[in-house]
Amino acid sequence: MFNDTILRAARGEKTDYTPVWFMRQVGRSQPEYNKIKEQYGGLIEITKNPEITAYLTATPVENYNVDAAILYKDIITPLAPIGIDVDIVKGVGPVIDNPIRRIEDVEALGELDPTKDLDYTVKAIDILVNEKLNVPLIGFCGAPFTVASYMIEGGPTRRYHKTKSLMYNDEKTWFALMEKLTDMSIIYLKAQVDAGAKMIQIFDSWAGALNKEDYEYYLGNSMRRLISETKKLGVPVTIFGIGANHLLKEWDTLGSDVIGLDWRTSIKEAREMGINKSLQGNLDPAILLAEWDVIEKYASQILDQGQNKGHIFNLGHGVFPEVNPDTLKRLTEFVHNYSKGL
Secondary structure, three states: OOOOHHHHHHOOOEOOOOOEOOOOOOOOOOHHHHHHHHHHOOHHHHHOOHHHHHHHHHHHHHHHOOOOEEOOOOOOOOOHHHOOOEEEEOOOEEEEOOOOOOHHHHHOOOOOOHHHHOHHHHHHHHHHHHHHOOOOEEEEEEOHHHHHHHHHHOOOOOOOHHHHHHHHHOHHHHHHHHHHHHHHHHHHHHHHHHHOOOEEEEEOOOHHHOOHHHHHHHHHHHHHHHHHHHHOOOOOEEEEOOOOHHHHHHHOOOOOOEEEOOOOOOHHHHHHOOOOOEEEOOEOHHHHHOOHHHHHHHHHHHHHHHOOEOEEEOEOOOOOOOOOHHHHHHHHHHHHHHHHOO
16 A cells, blocks of 8 residues: 655645654665665766666665655766766765856756656656555755755865855856756656656755845745746655755745754744744754664654644754664654654
8 A cells, every 4th residue: 555644744734643754764874775885886876777776765665664765866966967077976975077167157058858868767766666665755856056056166065155156246157057957957856756756855955055135036036936846746845955944934935845954943943933834854863873762852852843743754964874774763663653642
C-alpha cells in the first residue's frame, strides 16, 4: 500500500502520525553508500548510473522506515549541461572553472533539455517509482541565489563577497542570471515530476546571507515564479534554507506549501510569527550524536509543538557522517509512535 502521509501533512491535513524523513539520509552515515562510493567514485559518477542512484535513494526507506525518499543527486546537477565546467572536489564541494563574471557569461549559457542532458536522472526516478518505493519521492533543485553563489564564487564560500558584489554593482547581469536559473529550475523540476516525483524541495540553502529587503528585491520575483510554476504540476513544494529566521515571513509570501526550519527557529516561534502553513523540521543534527535520552527529549519537544498537524519531522540540516544508522532507525520509530500517542 502506498504511504501518502507526508503529502497529506504537506497540505496541512491531520494525519495518523507525524511523517519523517532526514536531509542527507543518503550519504556517508550509511555503510551501503560508502561501499558504493569506494567502487564507483564520486557523486557525479554515481548519479550517472540510474540503477545505483535508485538503490541509494531507496536504501534509507528500507533501513529506517522513513516516509519519503529524496533523489540522490546534487543541486549542481543541471549546471554542466548548460555550459558550466563544474566538479565536486573531495573536502571542498562544487568547484567551477568558468565562473560567471559578466553579462556575456550569462548569455553564453545554454538551455537545459532533461530528457537528453539528464536522461539518467529521469531513468532513476522511473526505477524508483515503478519498482522500489511505497512512499513519495522528493525531487529537488537549488534556489537561484544558492546556485548562483557557486557559479559566481567558483565554489563554496562563507562570505559571498563576489556574489554580492555582482548583485549590487551589475543588476543587469544579476537579473539575467536569475531569469536563466529560474527557467532552468522550472524545466528541471517539471522533468522530475513528470517522471514520478510526488513532492519538491527547493534548497535556498545560503539565502540567509541576505537581509529581507535585498531578498525581496533581488530574488522575490524569481522565487515566486519558480514556486508558482512548480505548484502547477500538482505537487507540494517546500522551501528550506540555513540561518534564514529573518526571512521566514518573506518566505511565507512566496507560495510554497511547506517551510523548512533549521534548528535555530522552533515551530512555536514560527507559529508566533503568523506562519500557518505546514512546517518541516527541525532537530539539530548534532543532537543525533548525543545519548538516546537527550535525542528523545528534544524530539518529543518538537513533536509536541508540531501537534501532528501540518508538520513533517526532519533535521535542521543534513545528517552528519558520524551518525549511527541505528539512531536514525530508532528516531523514526520514536517519531511515529510518539505522534500516534503510543
